Amino acid sequence: MSETTGRLLRLLSLLQARPAWAGEELAQRLEVTDRTLRRDITRLRELGYPVEATPGRYGGYRLVAGGAIPPLLLDEDEAVAVAWGLRTAAAWALPGFEDPAVMALAKIEQVLPARVQERIRALSDATVRVGTQFPSEGRLDVGTLVAVARARQTPERLRFVYRDGSGRESERHVEPYQLVHAGRRWYLFAWDRDREDWRSFRVDRMSAVQPTGMRFQRREDAPDAATFVAEGLAVGVYSYRARVVLHCPIDEARRLVSPTAAVLEEDGDRTLMRIGADDLDWIARYLAGMPVRFTVLEPSELVEAICDLAERLRADAAQAVTPAEPGSAP
Amino acid sequence: MSETTGRLLRLLSLLQARPAWAGEELAQRLEVTDRTLRRDITRLRELGYPVEATPGRYGGYRLVAGGAIPPLLLDEDEAVAVAWGLRTAAAWALPGFEDPAVMALAKIEQVLPARVQERIRALSDATVRVGTQFPSEGRLDVGTLVAVARARQTPERLRFVYRDGSGRESERHVEPYQLVHAGRRWYLFAWDRDREDWRSFRVDRMSAVQPTGMRFQRREDAPDAATFVAEGLAVGVYSYRARVVLHCPIDEARRLVSPTAAVLEEDGDRTLMRIGADDLDWIARYLAGMPVRFTVLEPSELVEAICDLAERLRADAAQAVTPAEPGSAP
DNA sequence: TCAATGCGGACCGGAACTGTCCACATATCG
DNA sequence: CGATATGTGGACAGTTCCGGTCCGCATTGA
Structure with missing residues (x-):
């Protein structure tokens, strides 16, 4: 069942793994006739993924730039490399790309087997911190950041432990609305269920984050997250x-x-x-x-x-x- | 044509964009009945992508970890973030993941529209070098690295300009065999067509790299690349x-x-x-x-x-x- | 207990897919 | 120039699959 879809994905994967392929070789790998291969190529093109073909000796097919971004088919090691790179990007908070980096990271970490996630965590613990050279005080746990991003996207209520400026810890139960990146730090803007009010939290001060699985309706009267966070910051982000x-x-x-x-x-x-x-x-x-x-x-x-x-x-x-x-x- | 394949990809994309979805919402987005949605879910599972379903209130579908790594469906900004992260990973040469990072980068840069590639190049020029803190002497052009990696994978002959240790430049025409990462640097092990012998080249000394489009048959008698490069390095990698x-x-x-x-x-x-x-x-x-x-x-x-x-x-x-x-x- | 949610069998008509056959267009090489 | 390798796409026929409809069942949370 779903033979052709699987084959199209395999074809895409082959086209990504090597820049150029001869038609016959592709047909053999996919175990179809050359006619069917041509039809598959047409299908890919119809899906918006431009495949260029050149006839003649040394001709063949290649996936080129231009159309929609095709699904990336990665093997496990490549996925680790991507995840590591994204963690770096998120921790550096590459200006203008904080959000996409975290989103992409959420996508990929969601589907990687647990042991692979372990490897990534070990790697990035060892390296990300060096790259950022942030003062050791505000070390951001990227895992927390991703958990928060996912909860806000579901949207789903969140429980976590928060350590405030004076070091006191409290348990919180919130409805996450927005992640805001400001002054090299990440903040979560959320509705605090216990205090029944809007609050912003520094992500590097959150721990033991637990998605509760309970979805919620977003409130209509939410203030603008960026403004809210900015006001909280107005006085001294750094000493x-x-x-x-x-x-x-x-x-x-x-x-x-x-x-x-x-x-x-x-x-x-x-x-x-x-x-x-x-x-x-x-x-x-x-x-x-x-x-x-x-x-x-x-x-x-x-x-x-x-x-x-x-x-x-x-x-x-x-x-x-x-x-x-x-x-x-x- | 290929209605269902496109729909499956859209479904995958939705499942990646948000951790949890109610079936009805998915069915509406895909413009099919709930029965067809269930069939689509089954198809995804048959392709090896585990979709978990929970019945009852607050139930729904979620893509979980475990099976094959599903195709990553990224939007343009996310692709930029991924590419940037991979460039960082490749330039840092994350131990054990040098190769996967470059491979994944080749996959994604191959298909990104030119203007997006421009953005990535601008970003990584500005940031990668800081992260590595390499001595300015040996600045690696990641674009060159990717071009070489792709040529070696096709496999396809390559022309480039090489500047040797004493600063002399020469044009080379080679058959690329292997990329080797040693001592914080990348080397290309290749057959030099003009000199009719095996050579290794420092990638940071290559410029004006041009794939020729001419494919070649790999020679049987190729020596081991890592050994060959290591011998060349035996005397002083660094001053x-x-x-x-x-x-x-x-x-x-x-x-x-x-x-x-x-x-x-x-x-x-x-x-x-x-x-x-x-x-x-x-x-x-x-x-x-x-x-x-x-x-x-x-x-x-x-x-x-x-x-x-x-x-x-x-x-x-x-x-x-x-x-x-x-x-x-x- | 009830409502929301997911599950999957059965049926049917229409659509899509594959392989085969074939004539053609376009490169490269000798 | 001709031979060869490569991609293109129409037509046909048999088979498979796909999607909608209808229905009863299972599981979960309020």
Whole structure:
């Protein structure tokens, strides 16, 4: 049953696995005659997936760009690579693509076998954090983010434990309305069932997230999520906000600085960078890691943090085994 | 024609877009009766995609993990996010997943409209390099990597311009056999048609890559690619190799250091790190960016590089506008 | 207990699919 | 130029499948 659909998917999979195929080879793989293969090709085209054919010697079929985006048929390892990449994208919160990344991640993680999900989690725990270089304080659990995104899409009520600014934990039961990404962090805008009011939650402070399976009707009178969250944030997202002039043109700065890490502005042939963090030492290390000279405008504490870092580096360097000969580490 | 196949794909797409659906809603969206919907669900199950159904109030269908990985149906933005993530994964060369990442990237970039590819290229130019923090010398063009991967898969002859170690450029015409990832770099192992011999090429030194469209028969007597490349590398992949003791347990080090950037070994409650680069200053900056103390074992030039960096930081800090008041940058 | 929800058998008419046969168009190679 | 390899698509016939309709059953939650 459903022979042809399965075959079309297999055909699509073959066309994706290799850029070009001879018709006869495809027909053999699919165990149909060449005539049927041609009909299948036509069907794919009718579905909006452009297959280009070239006649003559070295001719054949290839799936090309242009029409609808065809279903991606991935094997397990490829799926792991995709999921890992998306986790990175979501954690970096690639500007303009926060949402698609999380959506795509929800799609793919929903269907991957549990043991594969384990592998992904292990991998991304090991690597994502390095890439982002966020201060360790606000580590985002991408699994939580995906769980929240899915609940909001069903839509389905959610239970979780929330740790507020002062470290107190409370259990919450909410109806999720919207995920908002602001200032390098993710927020959930939701209706709190117990408090009977709208609330926003920092996703990195949520834990033990449990979808309840209970669907709900979205309220008509929901305020605008972005506005609501923005108001809550108005006062200080970060403990420190720094302004630094980088001694390089803005183009070079763009290549060095992740758009999610800081805001850049042109300043003649130099670049003004605004960066926020809860930890001045983190900013100092960030600056030290860049291959450009700079000038701190504010805050003055940052100057101290940089001096401290320089001192620390000098001390570490001084400690080096001077003969520089191997034969140490046991 | 092919009514049912298209409908099955749409159904799959719906099931991916939202975790749970009521049968009636699905039937309405697909414009069929509920009986036909049930038949479609059965068809999906027969194709190996497990759809779970729960009866009763709040029941419905959901696509679950377990069977084959279903075709991923992405919209354009999601595809961009996926492609961006994969580029990151390929450039980082996530250990064990270098190949799947490049394969998946080839699959998806093959079918994305040109303007979307432009967006991806712009995005990843801006961000990937930051994440990797590679020395600027060896910047890998992921587009080149994908082009090579596809040619090797067809398999199809390839023309490109190669810049060798001494900077000389030459045009090459090769039959690509294998991509090998070693020491943070990608190599192409191929048969050089003009020189009539096996060669390996560093992908970051290839440019103007052009698939010729001419397919070829793989030779039987091809040597093992990994071995061949490894031999070529035996002498110095990097100009400098450093050994540094990090003053933290290996677990913490693992979270701080990308597995592709350096090799870590336990050393009591500390960690021995081996790291290679063509630029000592890059290593110095890498160390400065980490929130741990360290001791350099070798080379002694690295100690100097760190002192230089510390001096530079101090100088930059000293240059700061001392009153630390805004109102500068025009 | 009732309502909402999913399940699947039976039937039937119409539509779709496949293989076969065939004439044709378009490249590449010698 | 001709031979060969490759893709194109019409026509036909037999078979299969598909979708709608109707119906009774099973499971879940309020």
